Amino acid sequence: MTEGTARMDWARDARTGLPEAVYAEGKTVAQLIAILSEAAAQDRPLLLTRLATSRLADLPPDLRANLDHDALSQTAIFGTPPQPAAAGVTVVCAGLADMPVVGEAVRTLAFSGVRAQVVTDVGVAGLWRLLERLDELRAARIIIAVAGMEGALFSVLAGLVSAPIIAVPTSVGHGVATGGHVALNSALASCAPGLVTVNIDNGFGAAQSALRILHAGR
Amino acid sequence: MTEGTARMDWARDARTGLPEAVYAEGKTVAQLIAILSEAAAQDRPLLLTRLATSRLADLPPDLRANLDHDALSQTAIFGTPPQPAAAGVTVVCAGLADMPVVGEAVRTLAFSGVRAQVVTDVGVAGLWRLLERLDELRAARIIIAVAGMEGALFSVLAGLVSAPIIAVPTSVGHGVATGGHVALNSALASCAPGLVTVNIDNGFGAAQSALRILHAGR
Amino acid sequence: MTEGTARMDWARDARTGLPEAVYAEGKTVAQLIAILSEAAAQDRPLLLTRLATSRLADLPPDLRANLDHDALSQTAIFGTPPQPAAAGVTVVCAGLADMPVVGEAVRTLAFSGVRAQVVTDVGVAGLWRLLERLDELRAARIIIAVAGMEGALFSVLAGLVSAPIIAVPTSVGHGVATGGHVALNSALASCAPGLVTVNIDNGFGAAQSALRILHAGR
Amino acid sequence: MTEGTARMDWARDARTGLPEAVYAEGKTVAQLIAILSEAAAQDRPLLLTRLATSRLADLPPDLRANLDHDALSQTAIFGTPPQPAAAGVTVVCAGLADMPVVGEAVRTLAFSGVRAQVVTDVGVAGLWRLLERLDELRAARIIIAVAGMEGALFSVLAGLVSAPIIAVPTSVGHGVATGGHVALNSALASCAPGLVTVNIDNGFGAAQSALRILHAGR
């Protein structure tokens, strides 16, 4: 069997304001090489997510040389994206174990030219940590909130600020929280008004949504 | 046992830009009367959601007289909200059975002074119905997409427009789709970029989120 | 078929410090009458839970006359329990729809001679409501926290006070929160230390657990 | 314990029109060797599915020499099947990560003498990719549609063509889509008429079903 040919959606940017990106998990090496080669041939920058560090060695040196890979977030930027500038997006997380997902969001924003501010480790078990950063959070234009376990951060935050809040539940947790479904359901069932959510661990999707909101405000 | 006293969050508007609202299901008649009386005393308009038509008869005539109740969406507006003006929000739905949820979103927006445009019955089984409305949809500043069953509308729409899209999965469906979880999961697992979602049948929450985005754009 | 004979566990009090109680749901009228008659014959007070108001009419007048039934909590006290005195138990709830469960806990405590303090409607979507009651809550010896939907109250509270906290998730909520599983899982997955939980809507069980803790402190 | 003896269903072809095949996962090496030896002795071609490349080394060289193993689809054909001819079956997939399942379907069809046409990477997030292949798809006699994540492809496709469509949901996806249940449920709950589905990742079963339909048309 041939491994198939990707049909890159280079026009997505024009249509939706969001650049084409590649979800690397589940793609074969041959498929990734074909995609990167096409991007190189067309001189387009490309974002890759879920690209495990261990797979870098499988790529030919010339392609690898143009990849800026970040081990924490398992993202790679191929080619040269726009220079990021601050745009009012703040990414908040409940605990340190959420940082890979924070990273995926931050890198996705950066790839589209948006520099995010990061506020870490403000889980509600120690509420003072969140409250002492409240001025910063109230100043944000858009907030991406990242939390696992029971995801109580989402509701507390949404009751305190007026910006759009995009919840990213993470798979951080054990027992009933394994896989991130508890945090996801907490975001969905929140008693706080106007909270929206994306899939578990989907920092990429949250960033894409923030970009849509930024475009809407222009 | 006393039935408890509500602590209305009248300051929510100042804090989050969203007015206090009342989820009527599960509240006793005595509790509802106390809440409406407080709103009347303070001369504040109030939105009530999930207020079954059958419960109206339990309210005293003077309170009922100030309630604008809508049977389809099971919402009621108490007092006089601001005059709605168009603000670029479009509410789209896949089928006629989704209309109560559409109604909850539209009425929530109206209560905050935003008049929405409604596009109905554009489910993807007849794709032409969606494509013939595409110009309208591309012109929207924010889209609320409402769909039950398998929720394929969310992905198709998100791939076609650049506005922020808030998915509202509905409990319309049978067999595996009973309760709306299939449509919810389709929104969360969507291959289309930058889609966010709220709880099943939560037209209210989607509207609140749209209001946050409108505020962010100011 | 005969409907069977109850074996009342009158010795439970001596063994576990907790009086025998009767869960009325699912029992036939004949079974309830037999149980109440035995309690009357032995001159023992008895607590009944989940006794729907509509079932009272099925009981003979002489038994009904000795029943103190509370419609909100669907509990009934048969005979004369001890006079309640304050013992440091505070029952907190997130919203008014949680009041039936609050009531079940309060009445169960009262049946064992403990008068509880009640703090209502302090859900975290308006965090100030909780924070303005903080001194009261910090003074409590034991806290029973009652919340539905996403149950964020449990974590926030457990991070703020040092008393034992027993979470009672409630079935208040819709969509993914239907049935109370989201609030239950939030209690179990909480990032706050030392929170314990009971079954959904189980105000009775939470009160029984508080009684065990009170006994342990003697 | 002996590992048991396979009872090959060589008469299946006569009974159902479908040749016997072997699901290799979970079978021991000794069991596989016995099966292949029996096929060799009876001079019958045999299809093996879910045969990991890593297991090939465990087989004796003479058996391995007659195995045509395909690494992408993890299928092997033992002996010489009929020469495939085109019969109007088209296999469509949403993304490149679905190609192993596409491969399983294509190889199963080939083993029964049917050559399939393959259309790859037409996921609905970029609807134009599907629409530009529409003529080809409308010309197909039978369509096997392969998609993971939210599986929106199934509904869109079923609304556009008149051929029988067999959905094969795949386990491609993360978060709520882990394991393929979201795509499966989307196929089952589809608002489009006349869509049928098979188990997750079951390219083999979809091909078998297509063969039944081809036979019915004769």
Next chain:
Amino acid sequence: MTEGTARMDWARDARTGLPEAVYAEGKTVAQLIAILSEAAAQDRPLLLTRLATSRLADLPPDLRANLDHDALSQTAIFGTPPQPAAAGVTVVCAGLADMPVVGEAVRTLAFSGVRAQVVTDVGVAGLWRLLERLDELRAARIIIAVAGMEGALFSVLAGLVSAPIIAVPTSVGHGVATGGHVALNSALASCAPGLVTVNIDNGFGAAQSALRILHAGR
């Protein structure tokens, strides 16, 4: 709120070979009346499914007069469909409680001009009941198999005949089988080759799929 306007997909027949149909559950009376009126105005026959007998009284007499409603299957045919002729479709069911779903399939086929043969009460607990009808079943061109509980009929049948088999799991069953998920999963996980399935209780969908297969064979 207006209740919205249906966009009938009258072109579906040309596009997919399947006539437009209306799922009545969840539609308001006003919506149903509007749809029927449009069908009357355009002189098109229309199939309605899930139309409870109790709702007939809500329709105006002139529309009701043109409705051929079947109480068992909760289907109605509006106007005059083609005269049905035999086409080789056999609908088989495991037990009498499955008959409403059998009826939905049979009526849907009839609406498209196909007369089905029905074989009832051949559940595998008494295998002889199935085996004594085997000749009939082997003569069928397409089989729709309807079963609830554990759905063992699907596998047994698929191992015995060569026709395409469409499984329709039903919600008949109790305990773990409540809702029909066990029968559905049995169809999906079947060890028999080439079985496909539709949603629980979806006799309509199975019939639509059979029509696609009949068209493919022309």
Next chain:
Amino acid sequence: MTEGTARMDWARDARTGLPEAVYAEGKTVAQLIAILSEAAAQDRPLLLTRLATSRLADLPPDLRANLDHDALSQTAIFGTPPQPAAAGVTVVCAGLADMPVVGEAVRTLAFSGVRAQVVTDVGVAGLWRLLERLDELRAARIIIAVAGMEGALFSVLAGLVSAPIIAVPTSVGHGVATGGHVALNSALASCAPGLVTVNIDNGFGAAQSALRILHAGR
């Protein structure tokens, strides 16, 4: 649509040693009448389960006159079964709410000529209740254990006696125990050796299994 004709499995007794029985739920009145008439014509006794008291009025007087209906267990015996004799089967239950399921088992045994001993209300929360009946239980040849909620009775009992134990989990319980899945899973996951289980609330099935064991011992 015709409602279909039952194919009674009168030969089941010869084949499996168990008489044919009728699960009444989901069958129409016409179907029940046809079945009873056939039994009357052939002069065969018949057991009906899940026959709601409210449905009796729908049956013609002559058939109803031969029905011995038991309201607690919702079972009916048509015609004259054998005279029951004691055979060593004991049916044990944890609480009074389990009595309908106990009744279904006892009546099913009686229909096949076996008189069971019943031990009620021996739930493990008051362990002494079980221990004081231990001699009786150890003397039983076969035990059917009926329990809802957490089903701890199954494990405790299986560790104390040597007879075959058939667990019947019941749907008695609330919150996480709604529907009986917790008791079912406790039976399946039991640490006690040699416990078997049947579906939730399936007193009929447990009795049938006990009859098989009795036959095996002959």
Next chain:
Amino acid sequence: MTEGTARMDWARDARTGLPEAVYAEGKTVAQLIAILSEAAAQDRPLLLTRLATSRLADLPPDLRANLDHDALSQTAIFGTPPQPAAAGVTVVCAGLADMPVVGEAVRTLAFSGVRAQVVTDVGVAGLWRLLERLDELRAARIIIAVAGMEGALFSVLAGLVSAPIIAVPTSVGHGVATGGHVALNSALASCAPGLVTVNIDNGFGAAQSALRILHAGR
């Protein structure tokens, strides 16, 4: 932390007729050594289940020398159990991948002195395989039926024979059948009378139950 001391239940045999056995998974090497040493000191034979072959090397040579380990079933017999004799137990399985579970049952029976007959690979997709062994199966005193995937074997078999049938669902299967829950639910929801079941892959428990039935027949 000390790893704890096992309290062997050597009296279980007297109490329940079933010898003490050890579930090795999850126990540390030190715990296993202590248990085997105690058995050696008391000169008692002991059955160990779920003892991975890879763990044998961790045991001291003198203990290992007395272990009869079977790689297929992952069972080990320590010391000398009674000589097995035939007692009418037949273990049937649907496919070769079920053989490890068959082995666990056979070895557990052997440890208690019962030699079982084994019938393999009689899955219902090729019904003739089962039917040609029917005489053997009808002669069995007790049947243990082992099947994964959709578990249709259980219902078919239970409708054909009169012996007690203990279903052992296995985790053989993929997609929706992953983990064995579909086969388990098929056993529980079976339309065939008098079928009982044990936990997934629990060959040990099925054998223990068969031993209880054999004792009951004495």
Next chain:
Amino acid sequence: MTEGTARMDWARDARTGLPEAVYAEGKTVAQLIAILSEAAAQDRPLLLTRLATSRLADLPPDLRANLDHDALSQTAIFGTPPQPAAAGVTVVCAGLADMPVVGEAVRTLAFSGVRAQVVTDVGVAGLWRLLERLDELRAARIIIAVAGMEGALFSVLAGLVSAPIIAVPTSVGHGVATGGHVALNSALASCAPGLVTVNIDNGFGAAQSALRILHAGR
């Protein structure tokens, strides 16, 4: 991406009476080193849970030297905690495989200066094991009960003693019990009064809760 900076909640002790602790799983080596360094700099003892033995080698020797790591419970104590004294807490477990969770509880208590008594291997399949330790258990001030599989120990124990009982369900078990959900649900659905529970395998949380109860009794 930087890996983020922990905000240690050193004031937690003053606020909740419980010292800050670190859940090591999911934290990077750099994050752990930063946390330990801060603890060292501030001369505070620190408890780490879920710290796999294999990760110790990644820590610098000077930090590792101050870590008292326990392999069974995967806990580490950094620095010098208070000398533990007996305080009436008893930790009971059903089987040896539960010992790692017992260990997590015991070590957490020790870190806060409480020495626990441990009672192992008293699962209810051999009830005498529990009953012979009953005097000890009745003397306990607080009981932490640890059990996997079906968790029947919780109910039996709660019916026998008057102390507060905190259930810790464990992930010990297979088939339906995989992951510990059956034991968890048994604790929640228990028919015994006043039982509370924590998350699966959460020995740490149970110990924290016991500390809250001890404080409440002072």
